[in-house]
């Protein structure tokens with residue numbers, strides 16, 4: 001183990017992705033041991049399983065940053081170890097007596113679609129965004145053994161945020177790839193995303209009607225100009241007007257380039273069911289009154305659809321022993337991320353904002369410039385690098401971890417015996433999961449083909 005000879009602080013970090021790896025490195029550089037408990041073999045979190053795989057360059061860069069953080073001397077990576085499953089919270093605090101705990105577990109629970117009893121149709125006509133993007137990102141990998149999703153024509157997406165645009169794009173990319181392949185034209189998903197569906201069809205002198213394809217439709221409860229695509233903290237009325245224009249312009253480009261359809265001002269109210277399978281949704285028209293969505297009675301209409309993807313947000317998964325309030329963890333202070341009623345436990349990253357997608361995050365709103373959003377959505381007018389946003393994000397997580405470090409470490413020294421006990425526990429866990437203690441070697445052994453480890 002590459003650890004200080006006489007460690008005095010041993011900090012537990014749950015989750016090894018952007019937020020977790022940044023804080024682990026910071027604590028280790030400060031002389032503490034940072035034990036990173038990661039539920040998966042690979043630590044990349046939403047970078048690997050949330051960001052669609054066509055962001056290949058961004059993904060590789062982010063992997064490299066996480067790898068560098070987790071290779072820092074003093075960081076002990078413990079893969080395949082889920083807090084709330086393989087290890088529980090009381091074990092970390094009472095048994096191991098860690099100096100502090102950083103909760104960087106992200107937001108992986110899909111918000112439930114507000115339609116009565118809808119969840120009984122999961123995998124029978126209904127799929128949620130997290131499972132859907134995971135499938136898309138991995139199903140072509142060698143050895144993939146997860147669920148398979150058939151993408152039919154006429155699928156619908158319920159959403160309106162940025163992740164829902166990724167979802168509706170994925171549906172059309174899969175659909176058109178298949179139709180092109182039937183005509184002997186082979187295009188991979190990443191190429192089709194980069195080139196655009198409309199341009200690719202035009203290159204082969206084809207139109208959607210030649211292929212007999214309708215495509216996927218995104219249903220949103222507000223107007224296009226309300227979509228949280230471009231946002232700004234506390235905009236003035238003039239800024240808001242500009243934002244509204246920008247949202248329509250961005251969405252219009254997405255619709256043209258990827259041939260997606262959009263239906264504003266409607267909310268799902270009931271399932272359409274045949275033989276115990278979801279075959280569509282009943283929507284109700286909405287109007288926006290003083291900024292709030294109001295459903296219009298008597299305006300229901302049916303939308304038959306062979307597949308519905310719900311993409312209305314991701315939330316943190318509750319963990320026994322940690323305080324929650326509504327859908328989120330309960331914080332004593334959102335500024336520091338200190339959890340209420342549990343000493344020296346701090347949330348960081350998506351677990352704190354309760355958002356699964358960084359581009360939706362309030363905290364980062366200031367760095368999410370319009371050009372960056374257009375780049376992330378595949379419709380750039382101006383080449384504005386997402387590196388800027390990535391750097392700001394990493395720095396923000398580091399700064400937040402720096403902010404809590406003093407509180408987390410003060411008066412939390414472990415005796416040498418206690419520190420040795422934690423290290424012995426880590427070694428035993430490594431043996432259980434087959435981890436040899438060398439992070440780089442582990443990642444090399446756990447490459448996901450296509451994008452690789454580092």
Ligand SMILES: Cc1cc2nc3c(=O)[nH]c(=O)nc-3n(C[C@H](O)[C@H](O)[C@H](O)COP(=O)(O)OP(=O)(O)OC[C@H]3O[C@@H](n4cnc5c(N)ncnc54)[C@H](O)[C@@H]3O)c2cc1C
Pocket residue numbers: 014015016017018019020037038039040042043044045046047049050051052058062081082083084104105106107108163319348349350351356357358359376386387389390393
């Ligand atoms: C420029 C840019 C654009 C991005 N755009 C998008 C985007 O469009 N969509 C998107 O989804 N993401 C996007 N991301 C990814 C984004 O970085 C992350 O969503 C964000 O950084 C939050 O990271 P996190 O570490 O808080 O959470 P996550 O990335 O969610 O990481 C949490 C980690 O904790 C682990 N974990 C969860 N529960 C447990 C548990 N109980 N015990 C142990 N481990 C656990 C998870 O396996 C995961 O590795 C983007 C990133 C960048 C840099």
